[in-house]
Amino acid sequence: MRPSGLSDSMYRIGADFMDWFPLYNSLRVAAIATFITFFVGIFAAEYVARTPRLVKGLLDCILTLPLVLPPTVVGFFLLKTIGPFGPVGSRVLAWFGFQMTMTWYSAIFATTIVSFPLMYRTVRGAFESFDKTLLYSGQTLGLSDSFLFWRVKMPNCKQGILAGTVLAFARALGEYGATTMVTGYIPGRTATISTTVYQLWREGNDLLAYKWVGINLIISAIVLIAVNMLENKYRQPVSSARDDLEAED
């Protein structure tokens, strides 16, 4: 991190010099959030599929909720939970002495929650379209369930898992609503690309705002191209015999 004294001068209106902190911060937050989402999302997708139908419906609803809720609502709940007066935030502050909001890492909580459903749903879709007879045959062959999960199910759902990860990363990178509520906008400390664009527009600094918009477009384009390439690969038939036949009678 840079010395904080520099930050004000760098955001002077019309400054030709560009501060790259928002890009760095956005990437760092998105990377950490995606890392968490990756494991929790796969775990949730596998676990929810095994629960009874009623529980499955309920869990599925709860886990997908952040996808349809306005991000500001997610931010509001987060503030009420991890804010200095919230049940979690107040305890962390009392016991460990650090504040969970208005810091760069607060954005991790917000982006993790908002990007989670994308990972969870994409992986679940991949798991659902996975041919279960592969697991059944593996079981009758005496192979352990963990072997079948790691060596058969995961490799065969690879494209779906990758696509989910890329989507979650993209969503995390572009998160604005929930992030701005729990991190605010502190140049050089909590600023992300999306909060910076908003701030620059408010200040009337269109030139710099355009530059960040451009950066955002480039990143999004790369992500979408990556997802498309993965999906095309994913849809290719694995074997012709499998397409012709669904083993159920």
Next chain:
Amino acid sequence: MIWRRKIKMSVCVRIKKSFGDFVLDVEFETGNEVLALLGASGCGKSMTLKCIAGIVRPDEGRIVLDGRTLFDSEKHIDLPPQKRHLGLLFQNYALFPNMTVKENIMSVLTRAEKNSDCESRFASLSQTFYFRGLEDHYPSQLSGGQQQRVALARIIATDPAMIMLDEPLSALDSYLRWQLEQELVDLFEKFSGTVIYVSHNRDEVYRMCGKVCVMHKGKSEDVRTVKDLFESPKTLAASLLSGCKNYSRAKVLGEGRVRALDWDTELECAQIPEKVRYIGVRAHYIKPCSAGGANVIKCKILRVTEDVFSTVVTLLPENASEARGFSQIRMELSKQEAAGLKTGNLISVRVDPKDILLLS
């Protein structure tokens, strides 16, 4: 060594499971032989195999293999599929697509035999099942027949106590099917345990299996020898599966006499067992004859259809009411016999009393 020593094996299955309206109620027992589960699509054959393999848990019942209890609802025994030691060949063969042929088989071999030489066992399997040279291919690069051989080798690699095959030939075209059928017959001869062969194809079953258990809407009938089933089926479902084409609802009139309600005619037949509800006559046991006499039915010719090596004549008995499901009679003749038969003509046909199947 690939094959087990021959020991007396037996399997005893009695299971029930309901899925809403559909109730699976299966009971059979068999020894060291090839038992066919024969039934139309959706009758629960595949589900039965899944229950035996431990993939689906029956609601109640008992499954015993060579004295080893695999499942017993009363004693709360339910072995996981991994511990049941039986092989199940899926219709789509279920080879792991992300692994090569060798990796597929090695994944099983390295687990099944901790100490012995996996490489040499793999080599002998690849020779027995003719996939030498394909070791580094992925399943998607193999033909249907090659996939089936590899899948069978993978099953034999686990040294199963019993093999179950779920419609193994139905995905193949007819030429390949014949070839693979011969290979399966070879395998069945070498394999010492029980084989359960699921099929809806009566010809396959007749050629490959010794005993047969007919399934109909989730219920199993008694196990019979294949010859017995084809010569004298006892139920309508079994008769349909054995390929008999003509049926009529029947009313017993007395000793050796029955009224075919759908054909509106009286027929003489052999000894009548109890509870006869239908009669059946195979299409090639019906022959044209001169008018008059016992078991002669006067019919109108509805259609004459040329088949590849024979001619199929569709008839409607003169007295029968308009084409209801069962009333039509199908007669199969050689091309010479059928010469001169024309649509709309009247014809007399005869059925020998011994050729009438009495069905419940």
